[in-house]
């Protein structure tokens with residue numbers, strides 16, 4: 252069977268480096284190209300630089316060239332970058348794995364539209380544990396559906412640029428869906444000053460940014476007399492990267508369509 256030709260964009264980023272390592276370690280996967288923006292200090296360097304390996308693939312800013320002969324692009328960058336790459340992938344019929352977070356509604360709509368032509372797995376979190384946690388949250392929300400205050404707390408490294416995390420927002424959506432609520436109407440993002448008593452219908456979010464925290468999420472369901480906490484802690488970015496490469500292999504069998512990690516893991 253032929254190998255899956257994978258392009259990593261944002262190749263010199265935290266996730267880009269980890270994805271390159273994961274592709275190199277995955278049987279059936281081949282690092283076809285590594286792309287970053289033209290201004291990157293790493294253009295022209297071997298893509299294995301960060302892990303002390305020679306891959307023979309140089310980091311380039313020529314995305315169009317990278318698409319030639321490619322099967323799938325794995326993108327963990329920024330929304331504006333992803334939407335540019337998306338357009339070109341659509342034109343060239345190359346599939347995408349999108350891990351970037353922080354999209355607005357228009358960005359999400361563009362991804363959905365592109366998936367009519369190409370296969371896309373778009374997920375706020377590619378770890379198996381977080382995707383199991385989504386299922387646990389659905390179950391918890393359905394059982395603790397009255398009288399429980401729901402608060403979502405997330406912590407990430409000091410370099411993260413979007414808040415709350417995509418994962419925290421997805422957790423909020425899963426819970427809101429289970430309760431028949433609309434997250435846009437019931438989310439409260441941080442509190443300050445004289446806020447008054449808690450509105451029982453809200454879902455609260457709190458964000459911590461500190462040091463090198465890879466990614467912690469806790470959902471608290473609290474009532475008078477007890478509380479339930481569901482927590483996931485990532486200790487290595489490899490958990491996201493390995494999930495994304497797994498998704499790329501899974502997607503190769505699909506002609507087009509929009510999927511997430513629940514589909515890849517058979518958790519629907």
Ligand SMILES: NC(=O)C1=CN([C@@H]2O[C@H](COP(=O)(O)OP(=O)(O)OC[C@H]3O[C@@H](n4cnc5c(N)ncnc54)[C@H](OP(=O)(O)O)[C@@H]3O)[C@@H](O)[C@H]2O)C=CC1
Pocket residue numbers: 260261262263264265266267287288290291327328329331332349350351352353374375376377378417491
């Ligand atoms: N879904 C999931 O499982 C996970 C998602 N993420 C998400 O992935 C994204 C990347 O995270 P992380 O690797 O930590 O971020 P980094 O900042 O370390 O890496 C981002 C990469 O994208 C490049 N980039 C940024 N802006 C542009 C642009 N406009 N055009 C082209 N390239 C650009 C950066 O280049 P430069 O350095 O030159 O700016 C860098 O190489 C975030 O949205 C994060 O939330 C992260 C982990 C897991």
Ligand SMILES: O=C(O)C1=N[C@H](C(=O)O)C[C@H](O)C1
Pocket residue numbers: 352375376407411415416417418419465466467
């Ligand atoms: O930026 C990160 O690092 C992460 N981002 C994702 C998110 O916003 O949910 C996933 C993970 O928690 C790491």
